[in-house]
Amino acid sequence: MKIQNQHIQDVNKNIIEDHNDSFDFLANKLTKNGHDVNTILSKLAEFQVAIPSWALGAGGTRFGRFGFYGEPTTLEQKIEDVGILHSLTQTAGAVSLHIPWDVPQDYNAVSELASSLDIKFDAVNSNTFQDQKDVKESYKYGSLSNTSQAVREQAIQHNIDVIKIGEKLGSKALTVWLADGSCFPGQNNFQTAFQNTQDSLKSIYKDIPEDWKMLIEYKPYEPNFYSTVIQDWGASLMLANECGEKAYTLVDLGHHLPNSNIEQIVSILSLKGKLGGFHFNDSKYGDDDLTVGSIKPYALFLIFNELVYGMANNPQNPDLAWMIDASHNVKDPLEDLIQSLEAIQEAYAKALLIDQKALKEAQLNNDVVKCQEILQGAYRTDVRPLIEKARLDRGGAISPIKAYRELDLRNYLIKERGRNTVATGL
Numbered sequence: 001m002k003i004q005n006q007h008i009q010d011v012n013k014n015i016i017e018d019h020n021d022s023f024d025f026l027a028n029k030l031t032k033n034g035h036d037v038n039t040i041l042s043k044l045a046e047f048q049v050a051i052p053s054w055a056l057g058a059g060g061t062r063f064g065r066f067g068f069y070g071e072p073t074t075l076e077q078k079i080e081d082v083g084i085l086h087s088l089t090q091t092a093g094a095v096s097l098h099i100p101w102d103v104p105q106d107y108n109a110v111s112e113l114a115s116s117l118d119i120k121f122d123a124v125n126s127n128t129f130q131d132q133k134d135v136k137e138s139y140k141y142g143s144l145s146n147t148s149q150a151v152r153e154q155a156i157q158h159n160i161d162v163i164k165i166g167e168k169l170g171s172k173a174l175t176v177w178l179a180d181g182s183c184f185p186g187q188n189n190f191q192t193a194f195q196n197t198q199d200s201l202k203s204i205y206k207d208i209p210e211d212w213k214m215l216i217e218y219k220p221y222e223p224n225f226y227s228t229v230i231q232d233w234g235a236s237l238m239l240a241n242e243c244g245e246k247a248y249t250l251v252d253l254g255h256h257l258p259n260s261n262i263e264q265i266v267s268i269l270s271l272k273g274k275l276g277g278f279h280f281n282d283s284k285y286g287d288d289d290l291t292v293g294s295i296k297p298y299a300l301f302l303i304f305n306e307l308v309y310g311m312a313n314n315p316q317n318p319d320l321a322w323m324i325d326a327s328h329n330v331k332d333p334l335e336d337l338i339q340s341l342e343a344i345q346e347a348y349a350k351a352l353l354i355d356q357k358a359l360k361e362a363q364l365n366n367d368v369v370k371c372q373e374i375l376q377g378a379y380r381t382d383v384r385p386l387i388e389k390a391r392l393d394r395g396g397a398i399s400p401i402k403a404y405r406e407l408d409l410r411n412y413l414i415k416e417r418g419r420n421t422v423a424t425g426l
Contacts, residue, residue, distance in 0.1 A: 050122035057423020059327030070413035083117030090396035129179035181224030248276025270310030277321035293343025
Protein backbone atom coordinates (compact mmCIF):
# COMPACT_ATOMS: atom_id res chain seq x y z
CA MET A 1 0.00 0.00 0.00
CA LYS A 2 1.00 3.62 -0.50
CA ILE A 3 -0.09 6.39 1.83
CA GLN A 4 -1.63 9.37 0.08
CA ASN A 5 -0.28 12.72 1.23
CA GLN A 6 -3.81 13.97 1.84
CA HIS A 7 -4.29 11.28 4.47
CA ILE A 8 -1.28 12.57 6.38
CA GLN A 9 -2.41 16.15 6.08
CA ASP A 10 -5.85 15.24 7.43
CA VAL A 11 -4.19 13.92 10.59
CA ASN A 12 -1.84 16.91 10.77
CA LYS A 13 -4.61 19.50 10.66
CA ASN A 14 -5.87 18.46 14.09
CA ILE A 15 -2.55 19.22 15.77
CA ILE A 16 -1.00 21.84 13.48
CA GLU A 17 -1.94 24.75 15.74
CA ASP A 18 -0.25 23.25 18.80
CA HIS A 19 2.79 22.41 16.69
CA ASN A 20 3.05 25.96 15.34
CA ASP A 21 2.89 27.42 18.85
CA SER A 22 5.62 25.07 20.11
CA PHE A 23 7.83 25.61 17.08
CA ASP A 24 7.54 29.41 17.16
CA PHE A 25 8.46 29.47 20.84
CA LEU A 26 11.51 27.23 20.37
CA ALA A 27 12.65 28.90 17.14
CA ASN A 28 12.56 32.35 18.74
CA LYS A 29 14.52 31.10 21.75
CA LEU A 30 17.15 29.39 19.59
CA THR A 31 17.50 32.40 17.31
CA LYS A 32 18.09 34.67 20.30
CA ASN A 33 20.85 32.29 21.40
CA GLY A 34 22.59 32.57 18.03
CA HIS A 35 21.37 29.41 16.29
CA ASP A 36 20.45 29.34 12.61
CA VAL A 37 17.15 27.47 12.81
CA ASN A 38 16.81 27.08 9.04
CA THR A 39 20.20 25.39 8.81
CA ILE A 40 19.28 22.99 11.58
CA LEU A 41 15.98 22.18 9.85
CA SER A 42 17.80 21.58 6.58
CA LYS A 43 20.24 19.16 8.21
CA LEU A 44 17.43 17.27 9.93
CA ALA A 45 15.52 16.98 6.65
CA GLU A 46 18.59 15.67 4.82
CA PHE A 47 19.41 13.04 7.45
CA GLN A 48 18.21 9.68 6.14
CA VAL A 49 18.45 6.36 7.98
CA ALA A 50 18.29 3.00 6.22
CA ILE A 51 15.73 0.46 7.37
CA PRO A 52 16.98 -3.15 7.43
CA SER A 53 14.68 -5.51 5.57
CA TRP A 54 14.81 -8.03 8.42
CA ALA A 55 13.38 -5.53 10.92
CA LEU A 56 9.99 -5.28 9.21
CA GLY A 57 8.76 -8.51 10.76
CA ALA A 58 8.67 -9.63 14.38
CA GLY A 59 12.06 -10.33 15.90
CA GLY A 60 13.11 -13.60 17.45
CA THR A 61 15.20 -14.89 20.32
CA ARG A 62 17.18 -18.07 20.86
CA PHE A 63 14.10 -19.45 22.64
CA GLY A 64 11.30 -18.61 20.24
CA ARG A 65 9.62 -16.18 17.90
CA PHE A 66 6.15 -14.68 18.23
CA GLY A 67 4.87 -13.42 14.89
CA PHE A 68 3.06 -10.16 14.21
CA TYR A 69 -0.02 -10.02 12.01
CA GLY A 70 0.39 -8.64 8.51
CA GLU A 71 4.15 -9.18 8.28
CA PRO A 72 5.69 -8.72 4.83
CA THR A 73 6.41 -12.04 3.12
CA THR A 74 8.07 -10.74 -0.05
CA LEU A 75 10.79 -8.23 -0.82
CA GLU A 76 8.21 -6.04 -2.51
CA GLN A 77 6.09 -5.95 0.64
CA LYS A 78 9.14 -5.09 2.73
CA ILE A 79 9.88 -2.14 0.45
CA GLU A 80 6.24 -1.05 0.72
CA ASP A 81 6.58 -1.07 4.52
CA VAL A 82 9.68 1.11 4.27
CA GLY A 83 7.60 3.39 2.03
CA ILE A 84 5.04 3.71 4.83
CA LEU A 85 7.77 4.64 7.30
CA HIS A 86 9.27 7.17 4.90
CA SER A 87 5.90 8.75 4.09
CA LEU A 88 5.24 9.33 7.77
CA THR A 89 8.72 10.28 9.01
CA GLN A 90 10.47 11.57 5.87
CA THR A 91 13.73 10.21 7.27
CA ALA A 92 13.62 6.53 6.21
CA GLY A 93 14.67 6.99 2.61
CA ALA A 94 16.67 3.79 2.18
CA VAL A 95 16.40 0.04 2.68
CA SER A 96 19.24 -2.34 3.51
CA LEU A 97 18.81 -5.84 2.07
CA HIS A 98 20.06 -9.09 3.55
CA ILE A 99 21.04 -11.82 1.14
CA PRO A 100 19.84 -14.55 0.59
CA TRP A 101 16.63 -13.49 2.34
CA ASP A 102 16.00 -10.67 -0.14
CA VAL A 103 17.17 -11.75 -3.58
CA PRO A 104 14.96 -9.94 -6.14
CA GLN A 105 13.05 -12.05 -8.63
CA ASP A 106 12.64 -9.07 -10.97
CA TYR A 107 15.33 -6.41 -10.50
CA ASN A 108 13.63 -3.83 -12.70
CA ALA A 109 10.29 -4.19 -10.93
CA VAL A 110 11.89 -3.97 -7.49
CA SER A 111 13.93 -0.91 -8.50
CA GLU A 112 10.87 0.81 -9.96
CA LEU A 113 8.83 0.11 -6.82
CA ALA A 114 11.55 1.55 -4.58
CA SER A 115 11.92 4.61 -6.80
CA SER A 116 8.17 5.25 -6.74
CA LEU A 117 8.36 5.36 -2.94
CA ASP A 118 11.50 7.56 -2.92
CA ILE A 119 13.49 4.64 -1.45
CA LYS A 120 17.15 3.97 -2.26
CA PHE A 121 19.12 0.78 -1.66
CA ASP A 122 21.69 1.13 1.10
CA ALA A 123 24.41 -1.38 1.99
CA VAL A 124 23.76 -5.02 1.12
CA ASN A 125 24.44 -7.56 3.85
CA SER A 126 25.88 -11.03 3.43
CA ASN A 127 24.84 -14.01 5.56
CA THR A 128 27.38 -16.67 6.46
CA PHE A 129 26.07 -17.16 10.00
CA GLN A 130 23.42 -19.65 8.89
CA ASP A 131 23.42 -22.68 6.61
CA GLN A 132 21.17 -21.94 3.65
CA LYS A 133 19.18 -24.48 1.69
CA ASP A 134 21.16 -26.62 -0.76
CA VAL A 135 24.61 -25.27 0.21
CA LYS A 136 27.39 -27.83 0.02
CA GLU A 137 29.45 -26.74 3.03
CA SER A 138 28.32 -25.92 6.59
CA TYR A 139 29.17 -22.83 8.64
CA LYS A 140 28.72 -24.66 11.94
CA TYR A 141 32.37 -24.06 12.83
CA GLY A 142 32.82 -20.73 11.08
CA SER A 143 32.77 -19.24 7.61
CA LEU A 144 35.55 -16.84 6.57
CA SER A 145 37.67 -18.12 9.46
CA ASN A 146 36.98 -21.82 9.01
CA THR A 147 39.86 -24.29 9.03
CA SER A 148 38.40 -25.77 5.83
CA GLN A 149 39.44 -24.02 2.64
CA ALA A 150 36.28 -25.27 0.92
CA VAL A 151 34.08 -23.58 3.54
CA ARG A 152 36.05 -20.35 3.28
CA GLU A 153 35.79 -20.33 -0.51
CA GLN A 154 32.04 -20.86 -0.33
CA ALA A 155 31.69 -17.94 2.10
CA ILE A 156 33.91 -15.73 -0.06
CA GLN A 157 31.85 -16.54 -3.16
CA HIS A 158 28.63 -15.74 -1.31
CA ASN A 159 29.93 -12.26 -0.49
CA ILE A 160 30.96 -11.73 -4.10
CA ASP A 161 27.47 -12.80 -5.21
CA VAL A 162 25.97 -10.29 -2.77
CA ILE A 163 28.09 -7.52 -4.28
CA LYS A 164 26.76 -8.37 -7.75
CA ILE A 165 23.18 -8.23 -6.46
CA GLY A 166 23.86 -4.86 -4.85
CA GLU A 167 25.32 -3.47 -8.07
CA LYS A 168 22.11 -4.24 -9.93
CA LEU A 169 20.12 -2.25 -7.36
CA GLY A 170 22.43 0.74 -7.00
CA SER A 171 23.87 -0.12 -3.60
CA LYS A 172 27.32 1.24 -2.79
CA ALA A 173 28.47 -0.87 0.16
CA LEU A 174 28.83 -4.42 1.43
CA THR A 175 28.41 -5.10 5.15
CA VAL A 176 30.18 -8.17 6.54
CA TRP A 177 29.24 -9.45 9.98
CA LEU A 178 30.60 -12.78 11.15
CA ALA A 179 29.28 -15.13 13.80
CA ASP A 180 32.65 -16.91 13.59
CA GLY A 181 34.27 -17.78 16.89
CA SER A 182 34.43 -20.52 19.50
CA CYS A 183 32.34 -21.70 22.43
CA PHE A 184 35.10 -23.42 24.41
CA PRO A 185 38.75 -22.76 25.26
CA GLY A 186 41.08 -24.54 22.89
CA GLN A 187 38.42 -24.99 20.22
CA ASN A 188 40.16 -22.52 17.88
CA ASN A 189 43.65 -21.22 17.41
CA PHE A 190 43.06 -17.47 17.71
CA GLN A 191 45.82 -16.50 15.30
CA THR A 192 44.81 -19.02 12.65
CA ALA A 193 41.17 -17.93 12.81
CA PHE A 194 42.10 -14.26 12.51
CA GLN A 195 44.56 -14.88 9.66
CA ASN A 196 42.01 -16.94 7.75
CA THR A 197 39.45 -14.17 8.19
CA GLN A 198 41.92 -11.55 7.02
CA ASP A 199 42.84 -13.55 3.91
CA SER A 200 39.15 -14.19 3.14
CA LEU A 201 38.20 -10.53 3.49
CA LYS A 202 41.09 -9.53 1.22
CA SER A 203 39.78 -11.96 -1.39
CA ILE A 204 36.32 -10.38 -1.18
CA TYR A 205 37.84 -6.90 -1.27
CA LYS A 206 39.28 -7.58 -4.73
CA ASP A 207 35.71 -7.62 -6.05
CA ILE A 208 34.60 -4.41 -4.30
CA PRO A 209 33.77 -1.83 -7.03
CA GLU A 210 35.80 1.38 -7.09
CA ASP A 211 32.93 3.52 -5.78
CA TRP A 212 31.92 1.05 -3.04
CA LYS A 213 32.84 0.52 0.60
CA MET A 214 33.37 -2.67 2.54
CA LEU A 215 31.97 -2.28 6.06
CA ILE A 216 33.41 -4.69 8.63
CA GLU A 217 31.23 -5.16 11.70
CA TYR A 218 32.36 -6.49 15.08
CA LYS A 219 30.76 -8.11 18.11
CA PRO A 220 32.33 -9.33 21.39
CA TYR A 221 30.19 -12.43 21.89
CA GLU A 222 27.15 -14.44 20.69
CA PRO A 223 26.32 -16.74 19.08
CA ASN A 224 29.71 -18.04 20.22
CA PHE A 225 30.29 -17.62 23.93
CA TYR A 226 34.03 -17.95 24.41
CA SER A 227 35.52 -15.96 21.56
CA THR A 228 34.50 -14.01 18.49
CA VAL A 229 36.99 -13.62 15.63
CA ILE A 230 36.17 -9.94 15.02
CA GLN A 231 35.49 -9.10 18.64
CA ASP A 232 35.98 -5.33 18.84
CA TRP A 233 36.67 -2.17 16.90
CA GLY A 234 40.43 -2.71 17.04
CA ALA A 235 40.15 -6.07 15.28
CA SER A 236 37.79 -4.55 12.70
CA LEU A 237 40.14 -1.62 12.13
CA MET A 238 43.15 -3.91 11.65
CA LEU A 239 41.23 -5.95 9.08
CA ALA A 240 40.02 -2.82 7.29
CA ASN A 241 43.57 -1.46 7.11
CA GLU A 242 44.81 -4.78 5.73
CA CYS A 243 42.12 -4.81 3.03
CA GLY A 244 42.62 -1.27 1.75
CA GLU A 245 41.28 2.26 1.58
CA LYS A 246 37.74 1.17 0.62
CA ALA A 247 37.34 -0.94 3.78
CA TYR A 248 35.97 0.62 6.98
CA THR A 249 34.83 -0.25 10.47
CA LEU A 250 31.11 -0.41 11.13
CA VAL A 251 29.97 0.50 14.65
CA ASP A 252 26.87 -1.20 16.07
CA LEU A 253 25.67 0.32 19.35
CA GLY A 254 24.77 -3.08 20.80
CA HIS A 255 28.04 -4.79 19.92
CA HIS A 256 30.07 -3.66 22.91
CA LEU A 257 30.82 -4.96 26.35
CA PRO A 258 29.01 -3.16 29.21
CA ASN A 259 30.11 0.42 29.88
CA SER A 260 32.24 0.70 26.73
CA ASN A 261 32.88 4.32 25.78
CA ILE A 262 31.31 4.16 22.32
CA GLU A 263 31.57 7.89 21.72
CA GLN A 264 35.34 7.68 22.11
CA ILE A 265 35.50 4.78 19.65
CA VAL A 266 33.45 6.76 17.13
CA SER A 267 35.68 9.81 17.55
CA ILE A 268 38.96 7.96 17.02
CA LEU A 269 37.70 6.04 13.99
CA SER A 270 36.50 9.28 12.44
CA LEU A 271 39.85 10.93 13.11
CA LYS A 272 41.60 8.06 11.34
CA GLY A 273 39.17 8.21 8.40
CA LYS A 274 37.96 4.66 9.03
CA LEU A 275 34.42 5.12 10.37
CA GLY A 276 32.26 3.71 7.60
CA GLY A 277 28.83 3.18 9.05
CA PHE A 278 26.61 3.07 12.07
CA HIS A 279 23.96 0.61 13.31
CA PHE A 280 21.50 2.10 15.80
CA ASN A 281 19.81 0.20 18.62
CA ASP A 282 19.83 0.12 22.42
CA SER A 283 20.42 -2.48 25.13
CA LYS A 284 20.19 -2.95 28.85
CA TYR A 285 22.38 -6.01 29.31
CA GLY A 286 23.79 -7.19 26.00
CA ASP A 287 23.39 -7.28 22.23
CA ASP A 288 21.05 -5.00 20.29
CA ASP A 289 17.49 -5.97 21.06
CA LEU A 290 15.86 -2.69 22.01
CA THR A 291 14.42 0.46 20.46
CA VAL A 292 16.97 3.21 19.85
CA GLY A 293 17.11 5.62 22.79
CA SER A 294 14.82 3.54 25.00
CA ILE A 295 17.50 2.83 27.64
CA LYS A 296 20.45 5.21 27.25
CA PRO A 297 19.32 8.37 25.44
CA TYR A 298 22.09 10.52 26.95
CA ALA A 299 24.74 8.09 25.70
CA LEU A 300 23.16 8.33 22.23
CA PHE A 301 23.38 12.12 22.45
CA LEU A 302 27.06 11.98 23.43
CA ILE A 303 27.74 9.70 20.46
CA PHE A 304 26.02 12.17 18.16
CA ASN A 305 28.13 14.96 19.60
CA GLU A 306 31.19 13.11 18.30
CA LEU A 307 29.49 12.29 15.00
CA VAL A 308 28.55 15.93 14.41
CA TYR A 309 32.07 17.04 15.30
CA GLY A 310 33.56 14.42 13.01
CA MET A 311 31.32 15.34 10.08
CA ALA A 312 32.45 18.96 10.42
CA ASN A 313 36.13 18.42 11.18
CA ASN A 314 37.22 15.12 9.64
CA PRO A 315 37.13 15.47 5.84
CA GLN A 316 39.36 12.39 5.66
CA ASN A 317 36.36 10.30 6.73
CA PRO A 318 33.71 9.45 4.11
CA ASP A 319 29.98 10.07 4.38
CA LEU A 320 28.54 7.57 6.80
CA ALA A 321 26.01 4.80 6.22
CA TRP A 322 23.25 5.06 8.83
CA MET A 323 21.02 2.09 9.64
CA ILE A 324 18.75 0.81 12.39
CA ASP A 325 19.58 -2.72 13.52
CA ALA A 326 17.29 -3.91 16.28
CA SER A 327 14.93 -6.72 17.15
CA HIS A 328 11.22 -6.14 17.73
CA ASN A 329 9.86 -8.96 19.86
CA VAL A 330 6.69 -7.52 21.40
CA LYS A 331 5.94 -4.33 19.44
CA ASP A 332 4.43 -3.60 16.07
CA PRO A 333 7.67 -3.54 14.02
CA LEU A 334 6.69 -0.36 12.17
CA GLU A 335 5.84 1.50 15.36
CA ASP A 336 9.13 0.40 16.89
CA LEU A 337 11.04 1.66 13.86
CA ILE A 338 9.19 4.99 14.01
CA GLN A 339 10.22 5.35 17.65
CA SER A 340 13.83 4.55 16.74
CA LEU A 341 13.82 7.11 13.92
CA GLU A 342 12.42 9.71 16.33
CA ALA A 343 15.15 8.98 18.90
CA ILE A 344 17.89 9.25 16.28
CA GLN A 345 16.57 12.58 14.99
CA GLU A 346 16.22 13.89 18.53
CA ALA A 347 19.80 13.01 19.46
CA TYR A 348 21.06 14.53 16.21
CA ALA A 349 19.08 17.74 16.69
CA LYS A 350 20.36 18.17 20.24
CA ALA A 351 23.94 17.61 19.10
CA LEU A 352 23.47 20.32 16.46
CA LEU A 353 22.64 22.75 19.28
CA ILE A 354 26.01 22.29 21.00
CA ASP A 355 28.13 25.42 20.76
CA GLN A 356 31.29 23.68 19.52
CA LYS A 357 33.33 26.89 19.65
CA ALA A 358 32.42 27.54 23.27
CA LEU A 359 32.99 23.89 24.12
CA LYS A 360 36.45 23.97 22.56
CA GLU A 361 37.34 27.10 24.50
CA ALA A 362 36.16 25.54 27.77
CA GLN A 363 38.19 22.40 27.01
CA LEU A 364 41.34 24.44 26.35
CA ASN A 365 40.80 26.26 29.64
CA ASN A 366 40.15 23.00 31.50
CA ASP A 367 36.81 24.41 32.61
CA VAL A 368 35.18 21.07 33.34
CA VAL A 369 31.99 22.58 34.78
CA LYS A 370 31.49 24.75 31.68
CA CYS A 371 31.98 21.77 29.39
CA GLN A 372 29.28 19.85 31.22
CA GLU A 373 26.93 22.83 31.21
CA ILE A 374 27.27 23.25 27.45
CA LEU A 375 26.54 19.60 26.74
CA GLN A 376 23.67 19.27 29.18
CA GLY A 377 22.16 22.57 28.12
CA ALA A 378 21.79 21.21 24.61
CA TYR A 379 20.60 17.82 25.84
CA ARG A 380 17.86 19.29 28.04
CA THR A 381 16.37 21.28 25.17
CA ASP A 382 13.07 19.87 23.90
CA VAL A 383 13.87 19.68 20.18
CA ARG A 384 10.73 17.81 19.14
CA PRO A 385 9.16 20.90 17.50
CA LEU A 386 12.25 21.14 15.24
CA ILE A 387 11.89 17.51 14.17
CA GLU A 388 8.17 17.96 13.58
CA LYS A 389 8.81 21.05 11.46
CA ALA A 390 11.45 19.28 9.36
CA ARG A 391 8.99 16.45 8.68
CA LEU A 392 6.08 18.78 8.04
CA ASP A 393 8.00 20.81 5.47
CA ARG A 394 8.67 17.60 3.51
CA GLY A 395 5.07 16.44 3.66
CA GLY A 396 5.43 14.07 6.59
CA ALA A 397 3.38 13.59 9.73
CA ILE A 398 3.78 15.90 12.69
CA SER A 399 3.32 12.84 14.90
CA PRO A 400 4.12 9.66 12.92
CA ILE A 401 2.85 7.28 15.62
CA LYS A 402 -0.41 9.20 15.88
CA ALA A 403 -0.82 9.15 12.09
CA TYR A 404 0.04 5.45 11.89
CA ARG A 405 -2.63 4.59 14.43
CA GLU A 406 -5.32 6.98 13.23
CA LEU A 407 -4.90 5.73 9.66
CA ASP A 408 -5.20 2.19 11.05
CA LEU A 409 -2.29 1.07 8.87
CA ARG A 410 -1.60 -2.24 10.60
CA ASN A 411 -5.15 -3.40 9.95
CA TYR A 412 -4.83 -2.39 6.31
CA LEU A 413 -1.72 -4.56 6.08
CA ILE A 414 -3.51 -7.45 7.76
CA LYS A 415 -6.39 -7.19 5.30
CA GLU A 416 -3.96 -7.21 2.39
CA ARG A 417 -1.64 -9.96 3.65
CA GLY A 418 -3.53 -11.98 6.21
CA ARG A 419 -2.93 -12.64 9.90
CA ASN A 420 -0.52 -15.55 9.73
CA THR A 421 2.17 -14.19 7.43
CA VAL A 422 5.82 -14.68 8.41
CA ALA A 423 8.59 -12.37 7.24
CA THR A 424 11.78 -13.91 5.91
CA GLY A 425 14.81 -13.52 8.11
CA LEU A 426 15.68 -14.45 11.68
